[in-house]
Amino acid sequence: MKKWVYFILCLGWLTACSMNGKSEPAPSKPTAPIEVTFKTIPEVIQANQPTTLQVVVKQGNDAVEDASDVQFEVWKKGQEKHQMIPAKHQGKGVYAAEKTFDSEGIYFVTYHVTARNMHSMKQVELTVGEINKNEQEEDKDPAAQNQSDHSHDHSAHHDHHGLTIQLSPTETEKDQNTVFKINVQHEGKPLTNAHVTLEYWTGQEKKHTYVNAKEQSAGEYVANIKLSSSGDYHFRAHAIKGELHDHKVIHVHVK
Numbered sequence: 001m002k003k004w005v006y007f008i009l010c011l012g013w014l015t016a017c018s019m020n021g022k023s024e025p026a027p028s029k030p031t032a033p034i035e036v037t038f039k040t041i042p043e044v045i046q047a048n049q050p051t052t053l054q055v056v057v058k059q060g061n062d063a064v065e066d067a068s069d070v071q072f073e074v075w076k077k078g079q080e081k082h083q084m085i086p087a088k089h090q091g092k093g094v095y096a097a098e099k100t101f102d103s104e105g106i107y108f109v110t111y112h113v114t115a116r117n118m119h120s121m122k123q124v125e126l127t128v129g130e131i132n133k134n135e136q137e138e139d140k141d142p143a144a145q146n147q148s149d150h151s152h153d154h155s156a157h158h159d160h161h162g163l164t165i166q167l168s169p170t171e172t173e174k175d176q177n178t179v180f181k182i183n184v185q186h187e188g189k190p191l192t193n194a195h196v197t198l199e200y201w202t203g204q205e206k207k208h209t210y211v212n213a214k215e216q217s218a219g220e221y222v223a224n225i226k227l228s229s230s231g232d233y234h235f236r237a238h239a240i241k242g243e244l245h246d247h248k249v250i251h252v253h254v255k
Helices: 002-023 133-139
Strands: 034-041 050-059 069-076 083-086 088-091 094-100 105-115 118-128 150-153 163-168 177-186 195-202 209-217 220-226 231-241 244-254
Touching: 034 105, 034 118, 050 069, 050 105, 069 094, 083 094, 105 195, 118 231, 163 231, 163 244, 177 195, 177 231, 195 220
Parallel strands: none
Antiparallel strands: 034 050, 050 094, 069 083, 069 105, 088 094, 105 118, 118 150, 163 177, 177 220, 195 209, 195 231, 209 220, 231 244
8 A cells, every 4th residue: 555655656746847847938049130241243343334232141050031121222422312222132141232333432332131120230331443542541431430230139129339319200191291300319419420311111011211311400310201101100210420320210100
């Protein structure tokens, strides 16, 4: 009789241990950030010759084949007009677009990559044609110097390098020109001469639209946008100056 009691107690103890082992959730692995590598083909760029702008997107050792939006923002040093060029997926994590630079000089390219609930962007400098060293030093954009790659999880809170960003309004009407204001401060003081961009899209859209904001007063940047459909939009304001970079996402309702 004692043997049976001992056997039942042991069986109950083993069952409880087994159940306890199953009830403990396995520790979740942190999500690896996306990594973006940029290059041009050919590496030496000539005016009036087609050039391929290319990024390779990876997460860990895996190629990212499902990026929701990849675009190249291109402009020439000293010019206010920026061109947005959507990239096409080439396979194996490669996204590319073709650009012909119509004159020699210093150009800047900012890639915008949105994939797997993360966003990565970096501004790089390109030399087109024969530019001597003196011209290169004179033409350098302060915002491009020491620029590092910035990759962020959309769901995370951002406060990089003491930057704060405020964006308004959060409500507007369809087919109405709306002036969106972006207030950018660094450690409590207005951040002037920054490169500020507004990115927006609806929940159903894969393509994102980018608009450059102009500084109208110290630390306050504005962009005039007309939204053609009602509903809820996602707006992301980017602010870059040298090593300083941050972005903020808000929702804008369109009546």
